[in-house]
Structure formats: structure tokens, C-alpha cells
Amino acid sequence: MSLIEPLQNASEDALAEGVQASSRRGFVRANLLGNKQAIFGLAVLAVFLFLAVFGPWIEPYDPLAKTGPVYAPPSSAHWLGTDDFGADMLSLVIAGSRVSLGVGFFAAVVAMVIGGSVGVLSGFFGGKTDTFLMRITDYVLVIPDIPLMIIAAALFGRSLTNIIIIIGIIYWTSTARLIRAQVIAVRERVYVKRARALGAGNSRIVFKHVLPQVAPLLIANTVLMVAVAIFAETYITFLGLGDPSTISWGRLIENAFNGEATINNAWWAIAPPGICVTIVILALTMVGQSVEDGLNPRLKVGHLSVRRFRLRPLNGKLNSG
Amino acid sequence: MRTRNVVGTIAAFAVLTAVVAVLVGTGTAGARTAKKESTGSASSSGVLRIGTVNYIDSLNPFNYIESQAYNSMMMIYPQLVQYSPGYKFQGDWASSWKVSAKGKNWTFKLRPNTTWSDGQPMTAADAAWTINTTVKYKNDATAVVAASLAHVKKAIAVNPTTLVIQYEAPVGNVLAQLEQLFILPQHVWQKYVGTNGKGLKTFHPELHLPIVSGGAYTIEQYEKKGTTAFKPAPNFYGPKSNSQGIALTYYTNSDAVIADLKAGQIDWADQVPFKAVNAVKKAKNVVVTTIPGSETTNITWNSNPVKPKNRELLNPALKRALSMCVDRDQIIDVVFAGYASKVESIVGHISPLENPRLGPTRYDCGAANRMLDQLGLKRGSNGIRVVAATTGKYAQSEHPMTYEIVTPTSTDFNMDRSFAIVKAGFAKLGVKVTQKVGGDATASYAIETGNCSGPVAKQYTGFDIAMWDWVGYLDPDFMLSVVTKAQWCSWSDTGANNPAYDKLYNLQGVTVNPVFRKAIVYKMQKIVYDNFYYTQLTNHEAIDAHAKGWTNFHPELNGYSKLYYTSPRQS
């Protein structure tokens, strides 16, 4: 928040310069493919994406059907054993990737749309609009995220759509601040001023000149936001506030907790979903960081970037938009 | 140097945190030790340590919700009568009783020379005061207790050991009702009556320790979400506690109860989760007891005759067909690990007046499908059956058979799994259901009843189907009452409104002859079954587990007798 604004602004200016420096077309090649960390992250994500999309053809069993005894240990018939219902764990984990990644993606998009719009409006128009929007952002920032999410999920009901919207609505603030800073920097560029002088309208300038400049940063931010949203889904679901009829990794963890997996010594019902979440978050973090590092060469030598450590929503969210 | 200051601050901050941790950690503990030293008892052996997942929310009989609170109040307050191990009535504070010829006056002879734990005499005047005060404010502050004093005119203390209760009409189940009445010390409670009785509801005896008790135990330590200590009351009139005391500890998850039981940290788990039973049975030092339980699970159908939508669900034939494709054996296997049986009657297996000639509802999806075909419910292109449009006062347009099922979160079994099995069964019949998680009992109930402060016409119009459970009693009165119109917005979760049934309910209440009453009660159960207000699913067993060194448990008396706590002994 305000206290690190000097630092914040400093690094955001640096970021803006970084964007300016690299041409957009070469961006992906230069920043992602040349980076081992990013390639690894992308590869992992590709595997999970494949599982999510082609799950129905890969799953050995119907994940909703009882296909074995309750808590059967791993065997050749059930590679990851069965859960408290007698459903095949491997099929469940594959099916879970669909919802977890889906919620993560769509919630991040919601956050990106809200945050991006607020950021662009605020940065581009400045003045009273800016003050007003940033005040709101400040207030939303001090609301404790996890408690609010839980309360909202409890109040609004538990459909998947609601969860996506709730997560999106809570996590747009950091995007808004980031984009605002970037837009302010772009706004002052010579070519933008020239376009304005030539009589281009606001919307034309925004869509033609500002948005393209902001896009890479927005995408990097969204990638990190996907991780935040996947986390958030597991928390909401774990506390019994998720959509009960869908299978997600969060739900599988909850099933293990509620189904007394510990007493029944069924480690195979507890471990896999959590391992999947960990791997995916790790991969997303690597990709997101690589993009950010690519945007700002200075960060590579360890320039303090507050944003990078704001990933985790639950514990010690460094709330510093 | 500025930098030094920063390091200093960090260090100071760390030290401060540590100090806070230590202070808070010891603060409460230190206070407690001081108190303990003053009471000081001999050794830890002989204290019965109970682990539970239900907590004592209050010790005020006018204002509580949890069943654990009811059980605890039973231990500290005198009752006139209670159940014996064979579920016969026996005297608690009353040693004998008789009823007048016309059945309206009941005279109770109380045990002599009894005192409250603070030394004040405990006499019939306390009982008369409790009853008369409850009756006086029955529409407001004392409503919770007043139900057990239905039809009571007044109570008179003839002398310190004689109490007369006058009824407006002869009542068939007086003892079963009075068994639920806790007698309060008048000298403690009187000052809270005020002008309107409201203070009775807001007084919290558990915050004024030690509690003035007249029962088997006194309470010197109360922690809502922690441990509550029951100390045997030296001047208790009844059979004394065999243990040196009871320590009841609340756990939020049953895993931990079992872990602590196995580790010898507690002696008794009053409820073992179904999924854990088989694992617990393998433990060497633990004895698992299963007894027939009083809890039944069901599919609750909105039976409000004027419900505006999905009125096809009022048709018993349709509900019968749907019920026939619910695999109850799978529910018993997956949800209850085998520790449950099928049930048909609303009163459940616990009641000696359960009608054995209902159903049973067979599991036969093929027959169910044919029944639905005969009802003219054709399958649409997506396989979901379609209800044809109707005309008349309650006209509805053509619509597919897709419904929402409301489920509460506060059940002691895995509701999500139960729902999944029902859903799979309905799907085979071309009926699609989705789960709507309603929150705890309170919140789910609100969904069923609708806005109870609004117009009656709007009540019981917001849901179609729910899944829930009922905890029955020995006497079927309570279970039979829940489908009466009078219970709308109080206990009714179906919105059933059947005047003929309600008439029978009132009749059984004032039928003193047991044979006649049984006939009426059987008939009422058949009405509930035939109309499918509920599809009764399972009656699960009550499972508890205790450490090997202990004997004399009476798990069947949970909520029925002081023996539940006083009987267990360490061998």
C-alpha cells in the first residue's frame, strides 16, 4: 500500500521500461523459451492441461461411480487406490484437474477484467476518477481476503460460478494498481501524446496504444492470479463451502478429511490431490516470475519486487498492490 | 546508526512476540492451577474422561440448542422421573406418584431432606415454582420448556415433599413429558423473572460457578469448547457416581477423539464416526459398543398441499416410485459402514410403538421405471422425464423432472455421500437432482420453512426435496407431532397439512388407555408412510467406545437417565 509506494512506483517504472524495451512479437520467445525455469513450468502445465482436457478419455473409471471397496489400497486395478466411497482415486485426481484449473483460469480472468479496467480507467483519466477508484481499491485491500471469501461463499451459495466470481472480485486490487502505474507511464509517451494531438479519441488511444503496451504485464499477472485462485478454491471447498457436486482437488482433500482417511490409514486418499496442487502452483509461479523477470531485466539481479511475493492468498499475503 | 536501530527493532519485535506467547500460554494455565490446589483431590484414577464432538452450549434449560447441553443439565438438575435401563419410568427425585380418578391431578411424593449444593433446602416449592413460572411465560421466555408441560394448569407444593400437578384434561404421556423437565433452585432463579420473565432466558448459570446443583454432580469448571468438570455432589439423593468425577472434553473432529482414546488420553468416546468403527475395533485397549440408535435418515418431501411449483411431487405414487430406486444397502455400506438398518416408520426402531406393518419399500429400479411410465411421465430427448402441463387453480407448464435437494451440514454422518447415492438412483429413473448445501440445521431449516415472520401462504413454498434425519424418542408423541400443521415454523420440515391426521394426533395425546393409543399411533404412522411425507431410509446405530479398564456403561440411557454418567466404574 501507500507505504511502499516509492519502492513500488520505482519498480513499476522499471517494468514499464522493460516492456518498452522488448518488442511484443519477440516477447514469448525471448522471455519464456529462453528460460529453463519457464520451460519447465510450461511443460508441467501442458501435462496437466492435457489431463484436464482429455480426462474423460484417460480416466480408467467413472470418477463418480463406486468401482471398488471403500479405501482399497493401491493395486493393479486401482493405481492410486479408492476413496471413502469406493471410487477410483486416479480417475478422481484427473477429473479434479478439470475443475481446479478451470476455476483458477476463469477466476483469474474475472480479476484481470475488473482489475485491468479499473487500472486503465484510473491511470488513463487520472484526476477525480483516479482518486475515487484508488480509494475503493485501498478499502478492498484492507479486507481480510480469506474470511471475506468464506463469508461470501456462505451467503451467496456454492455454485462453481459463484466461487469463480467471488475469487475474482476479491483479487482484482493488485492487478488494478499494477496496471494503473503502467498506464500512467505509457500515457506520457511521445507517441501517445502525438496520437492525441492528431485528434484520436480516448477509446482509440486506449485500445490502440495503451492496452497493447499493458498486455504482457497483465498476462503475467493473470498467470500468478490463476495460482491464487486455485489456492482459494481449495480453501473454500475445504471449509465445506464449495460446490458439492463437482470434483476438484480441494474437494478431494476435504473428502479425505471428512471421510476419516487418517484413521483408516488411507494415505493414498490424502496425498495425491495436494501433490497436484503443489506442482501446478509451483509451475505457475515459475512461469509468472519468468515473464516478470523478462519484463524487467533489473529484477534478474534481485531487484526487490513486491509483487512477486504476493502470490499466496492465505498466509502472509503481502498486501501491497 | 540508523541500521542498528532497524536490527534492534527486529530483535525487540521477536522478543516481544516470544514474551506474548509465553504470557498467554501460561496466563490461563496459571490461574487454573491456583484454583485446583484449593480443591485438591487424591489421584487421577477414577475420573471418567469423555471425549465428544458435541459441546455444551448452555446450562440454562430455557435457552440451549445442543443435545450435549440437555445431557449435562440432566446430571445437575433434579427431575421428577427418569427412565430405567429397561426404558421403564422410575423415580428420580420423586419416589412415588399417583394419578387422580379423572386423570387430571398427579401427586408426586418427593424424597425427604434434600438440599441444593449450596446448602439451601430443596423442596416441592422449588418444583412448583419451576412449573408455574414456565407455564406463566410459556409464550415467550420459557417456550422451550413449556412443551413438556402441555395442558398443565398449575402445580401446588402441598408440603416440602408433596407436589401436585393439575392438568386441564387427562394426558396420556404425562411421565414421558415430565421426564424432560428440570427442576431449578427457586432461590437462585427467582430474581431473574422480573416483570416479564425475559431474565430467565438471559441468565447463564454456567458463568456463575460453582453451579447450584441438586443433581448427581456439581460443575466447578465449564469451558464451552474445552473441558467441563462434573464433580459428584456429596448430598445427592440418588445413586452416587461410581467414578470420582467426569471430565467432558469437546473435540471438533472425531479423528482426534479416536486418536486420544487409543492413546489412553480419554476413557470414553460417546460417539464413534461410522467410518472409523472398524479401525477402532482393531485397537487392543478399546471396547466398542453398538446399540440400536434413535436416529433415522430420510428424504424429506415438501408436502405443503398448496405449494405452487413442481406439484407432481405431492403425488404419493410418484414418490413411492422414486423411493424404490434408492439403494439403501449401498447407503448402509458406504455411509454407515454397515452400522445401520432400513426403516419405514417415522418413529424409528427406538420406539416400542413402531408400526411393523409398513412397506417395506423394495429396491427395484425396473418396477419404479414402469410405475413412472404408467404415470404418463415420458422421457425427453436428454433422458430426463417430462411432466405434462396442468390446468386449474395450480396450473403449471410442462417441465422436466429436475429438482434441488437441500442438505444440512450438521449431520453426524456423511451427507454428501448419502446424497450421491440418491442422485445416482434417481438418475436411473430419468430424474435429475442437484445438491443445495443449506448450512447447519438452523440455516437449512430456514430454507425449508421460508420466511416464518411473513404470511403463512408463503411458508413451505421455497423447496421441493431435502435430505435430513430425525432423532426420535421412546414415546412417539414428538415424532408424530412434526408433521402436524401446528408445528409449522416450529418443528415441521415438510409443510404437511392434513386435518384428519392432526385430529388423530390430538386424540392420542389425551388417550390414556395404552391399547387404544397404540391403535391410533399405528394408524398415524401408516398415514405418514402412505403419503410419503418422508421416504425413510436408514436407522443408524449408536456406537460408542471406551477403554478396557472401565465397565458398567449404559450407552442406551444417553439423554434418558443420570445413570448414563453415574454408572461407569473403573475395575
Next chain:
Amino acid sequence: MRGSDYIVRRVLYALVTVFVAVSLNFVLFRALSGDAVTALRCKQCSKAFKEAQRRDLGLDEPLWVQYKLYLGNLARFDLGNSVPSEKPVRGELIEPIKNSLPMVALGTLFAIVVGIAVGVIAAWRRGTAVDKGGLYTALAFYSMPTQWLGLMLVFFVAGAVGLPTSGIKTATLGLFTDASTWELFVDRLRHMILPALTLGLVLYGDYALIVRSAMLETLGEDYVLTARAKGLKNRTVVVKHGLRNAMLPIITLVALSLGFIIGGAITVEYVFSYPGLGLLTVESIDKRDFPLLQAIFLLLTLSVIFFNLLADLLYFRFDPRVRT
């Protein structure tokens, strides 16, 4: 800007935020909660009983009257009564807060100490296997869902080392017999270890990354290079110059994160049945106990505002750039 002006402005700003938060809090709960009492299902509750309860709680008044009432009560630290129990909310909060604080403090302390250690070592050995190993381990813990890590600790660690997995103390220790203060303290500490460890493990990654970053930045500064050039020992350089100067961002960011940790401990308390504020939150949601929930939420929001202000002031105190 003059220093006192800055402080006054920050404090005023925090106060305005408090007021907005307080009002939002009212709107959020009153507008969305419906009518808590209609939902009250209790043994043998009659209609009359419920209506009486609604009158007592002032729920039949118009909204703005309720708002005025709410503000007035708040000014007297009266947070209302919990709906199901009718006991004052303030009283219901004290015990859970007292339980949560030491556990959260222990976990945070663990995270700070380990985080700083790992961060410093990683920065010191930049680019080596030690750096990479430390960094990726931190990232891995940081990527684990908290509740899952808790469950894994219960499953694999608790049994092996004999630590309790539930509650805050051994039920009967010192209840019917005497136990020394020391025994009681040790017992409490044993119950605190696993939840605090869970919290600490998922947190330390954050701190380690910050510390590493800040260290690398200062280690790249000219005066550090000069110190190195002067031939000072590596350790001296790292500790004396690097760490000290890296403390500024670390301390402010730690202060910022503190505001969110209690709210974040919800799933930890849920897994370990630790009777703190987090567990209370979950329970009051299930019970639709809105007055209690409202108070918890307000408390958590205020703690965030407070720590933000603290971070602001610390930053001001230690960063000369703000004080020009």
C-alpha cells in the same frame, strides 16, 4: 513533507479507513444476512419465542435506526449479542483470541527466523546448489495448500514423534489433580507445535524470497562492493552491510503480512481443531451467527489496518527517502 505531517496524515487516513470498514461491515452483514432469527431452529422453539428474540435483538427496526444503534454500541465496545447463545459477543471473542495469538506468534516467529536464515544463505551463495535448493524448497512449501500440509503432518509426523493433533491442552491435566505451571505450559506448547509448524512452513517461503531479493539488491550496491574490495571478510560483509540494509523492506513487509496471518490461520485451526478465532469463524458461519461473524470480521479488518499503519510508520522511521 515534514515528518509530523506525514505521521498525522497516515493516522488520519487509517482512521478514515476504519470508519469505512466499520460501515462496510454493517452493510455487508445486515443487507445480506436476511433475518438471522427466522433461521433459528432449536429444540422446542415456538413462533412466539422467535418473535420475542427478534424484538430483543432490534431486528424489527428500519435499517438506518439499526445502523445508528450499531455505531453507538460500537463506540461503547458493545458488539451485540451472539444470536444462538444471546451472550455478549465481546465475551465470546476473548478466549479464542487468547488461544490464537500465541500459536500464530510461534508460527510467524518460526517463519521469520527460518525465512531470514534461508534468504541470507541463498543470497550469500547466489547461483550455487545451496541457493537453488533453498529457494525451490521454500517455493515448494509455499505452493502447498495449508490444510493439506496440516493433514500430512498429522498423518506422517504426529504419530511418529507423539505430538497431539487436536485441541489446545490435554483435557484432564490438572483438572482433578494438581499439575505444576511448568507441566501445563509444556502441555500447551506441545499442542501448539504442529499448527504453528504448519503455519510457519507455508509462510517462511514468502520471507525467504523477500530476504534473498533484498540481500541481493544491497549486495549489489556500490558501498558493499567497496567493502568487499577493501578485503573485508565475506561474513562480515553479508551480515554487517547486506542484512542490515535489507532489514528495511523485510521489516515493513513482515509487518504488512502480520495483519493477514490471523485471518489466514483459519484452515490451520480447522485441521487441528485449535479453538481460536479461525475455528470460531467457521462455526459462526455454519450457525449463521451474524453478530459474532461481524465482530470477527471487523476485528480482522482492524488488525490489517493497524499493521498497515505500523508498517507505514516503521518505513517512515527508517527510510530517509520518505523524510525529505
